[in-house]
Amino acid sequence: MNSIIEASSSEIANGIVKKAFSSEEVVSAFITHADEYESSIGAFITRTTEQAIEEARKADSLLASGKSLGPLHGVPFGIKDIFWEKNSITTSGSALDAAFVPKEDATSVRLIKQSGGVVLGKTNTVELAFDPTGRNATYGMPNNPWKIDRMPGGSSSGTGAGIAAGFFPMGLGSDTGGSIRIPSSLCGISGIKPTFGLISRFGITPLSHSLDTAGPMARTVEDLAICLNVLAQHDPKDPFSKPHTTVDYTSSLHNGVKEFKIGVPKEYVWDPIDPETASSVSTAIKVLEDLGAEIVEVSIPELDWTPLIAVSITTAEAAMAHRNRVIEHGSEMDQSVRRRFESGMFISATTYAHAQRARLKYASALAKIYEKVDILAMPTVAAPAPVQQAEVLTLGNSNIAVRDAFLRLTRIFNLSRTPAISIPCGFSAEGLPIGLMLGSAAFEDSKALQAGQAYQSVTKWHRQMPKIQQAQ
Amino acid sequence: MSKNLSLEEFAAWARSVGLNVSTEHLAILMPEVELMLQRIEALQQIDVTEIPIEHAIGGV
Numbered sequence: 001m002n003s004i005i006e007a008s009s010s011e012i013a014n015g016i017v018k019k020a021f022s023s024e025e026v027v028s029a030f031i032t033h034a035d036e037y038e039s040s041i042g043a044f045i046t047r048t049t050e051q052a053i054e055e056a057r058k059a060d061s062l063l064a065s066g067k068s069l070g071p072l073h074g075v076p077f078g079i080k081d082i083f084w085e086k087n088s089i090t091t092s093g094s095a096l097d098a099a100f101v102p103k104e105d106a107t108s109v110r111l112i113k114q115s116g117g118v119v120l121g122k123t124n125t126v127e128l129a130f131d132p133t134g135r136n137a138t139y140g141m142p143n144n145p146w147k148i149d150r151m152p153g154g155s156s157s158g159t160g161a162g163i164a165a166g167f168f169p170m171g172l173g174s175d176t177g178g179s180i181r182i183p184s185s186l187c188g189i190s191g192i193k194p195t196f197g198l199i200s201r202f203g204i205t206p207l208s209h210s211l212d213t214a215g216p217m218a219r220t221v222e223d224l225a226i227c228l229n230v231l232a233q234h235d236p237k238d239p240f241s242k243p244h245t246t247v248d249y250t251s252s253l254h255n256g257v258k259e260f261k262i263g264v265p266k267e268y269v270w271d272p273i274d275p276e277t278a279s280s281v282s283t284a285i286k287v288l289e290d291l292g293a294e295i296v297e298v299s300i301p302e303l304d305w306t307p308l309i310a311v312s313i314t315t316a317e318a319a320m321a322h323r324n325r326v327i328e329h330g331s332e333m334d335q336s337v338r339r340r341f342e343s344g345m346f347i348s349a350t351t352y353a354h355a356q357r358a359r360l361k362y363a364s365a366l367a368k369i370y371e372k373v374d375i376l377a378m379p380t381v382a383a384p385a386p387v388q389q390a391e392v393l394t395l396g397n398s399n400i401a402v403r404d405a406f407l408r409l410t411r412i413f414n415l416s417r418t419p420a421i422s423i424p425c426g427f428s429a430e431g432l433p434i435g436l437m438l439g440s441a442a443f444e445d446s447k448a449l450q451a452g453q454a455y456q457s458v459t460k461w462h463r464q465m466p467k468i469q470q471a472q
Numbered sequence: 473m474s475k476n477l478s479l480e481e482f483a484a485w486a487r488s489v490g491l492n493v494s495t496e497h498l499a500i501l502m503p504e505v506e507l508m509l510q511r512i513e514a515l516q517q518i519d520v521t522e523i524p525i526e527h528a529i530g531g532v
Binding site for chain 1 (some may be wrong): 484489491492501505506509514516
């Protein structure tokens with residue numbers, strides 16, 4: 001059973017197709033494992049166990065009759081609970097939505113199911129996805145499987161913790177400022193924030209309409225590419241969904257990095273930073289160099305603008321999206337999240353417009369960098385997972401709020417609307433995962449995946465599994 | 473935001489944006505709003521004259 005729990009999605013899918021095991025056996029193995037450890041982790045808000053076993057049996061029957069639904073046939077999934085799932089409660093991490101049952105699937109959930117994915121449940125999320133720590137006043141903060149007193153990162157906290165814990169091999173998250181990549185980094189898994197507009201957001205609770213993205217989280221980069229093939233479809237139901245040429249994200253996956261020029265920013269990224277994180281990421285970049293990539297230092301002074309722009313846009317748009325909820329039901333929300341939404345109501349229209357213009361100017365500067373390099377490489381998060389009560393991190397001579405420390409690097413690629421992946425690249429002395437972030441130009445998601453795959457082809461960090469402590 | 477804004481003045485501002493909440497809540501909210509607005513003050517120093525506003529707002 002353990003070999004299934006530790007397998008990647010593609011290995012599981014291949015095993016099902018080759019009848020090494022059935023989807024029901026796979027789904028049952030993950031359910032049994034989650035039964036044992038979920039009380040220590042808290043990855044799920046809703047588990048749909050019986051429905052999953054029923055779907056797995058259907059997948060097995062189809063396969064027995066010679067029909068495969070696609071590359072995810074029979075593979076278990078966890079879905080962040082801001083994605084609508086037809087006839088399943090979708091809380092968005094909020095007590096206010098504890099009984100909300102959507103009448104249809106989010107487009108991405110529909111595509112996962114159409115490709116054979118079996119949903120094991122809806123995973124924990126920060127309320128309305130508006131915090132990077134993983135805290136949730138109603139449903140609790142999931143524990144980090146590597147050390148259960150540590151934050152999992154958020155807002156896709158349950159998907160990140162669930163994959164790391166071995167509750168499912170793949171899942172869906174969303175990323176407005178880092179919400180896929182932060183938990184991926186802190187929990188030691190792989191995740192991609194794709195190009196803005198590549199994956200439909202229809203049926204996903206909005207946070208910041210000009211920055212929200214959805215994407216897969218998994219054990220390996222190969223799994224991310226396979227899932228991106230399923231999810232990257234133009235969707236007229238999402239006005240920001242971009243018509244684009246269909247790309248097979250697996251086709252160039254194994255082409256290596258010998259042709260790649262990898263840029264490493266010299267400003268902003270390396271201070272403040274935890275020394276172990278800096279060391280692991282520098283070593284990972286050296287691995288890519290040893291694989292044949294040319295490493296160059298790049299100067300991007302505009303990175304200094306990113307906190308100003310991100311706070312202005314995200315906070316204002318969050319307030320726009322949830323104004324009525326905050327005004328009418330604010331007292332029923334997590335009060336710290338409530339105040340963050342309320343703060344956005346004090347940002348003027350002219351400040352918001354200025355921030356959007358600055359975002360475009362910043363994105364243009366980054367696009368010029370991508371004319372010179374294929375990949376930008378840097379840490380995903382400036383430090384490994386802190387204790388759950390932490391409010392401030394001390395990094396070198398800097399005291400920095402945990403939220404700011406988490407978002408500082410990831411939002412670089414939200415504001416440019418360009419893709420970025422996070423992959424595991426080492427562990428701290430305390431045994432906590434460290435993440436490497438690789439970005440590429442808009443609609444060149446395959447390049448970031450290709451570089452990540454090259455790294456994972458010669459390293460084993462992504463194959464490590466935590467020994468989960470039982471919660472007291 | 474004036475650094476010398478009183479809680480009463482902040483309450484009036486809050487009402488003008490649609491927030492009718494308790495004084496206790498406003499007392500917690502006010503320093504967070506002040507901090508956020510102070511943080512983003514430097515945004516105005518980014519010269520955006522070259523970026524047409526219609527490209528930045530409303531476009532997809």
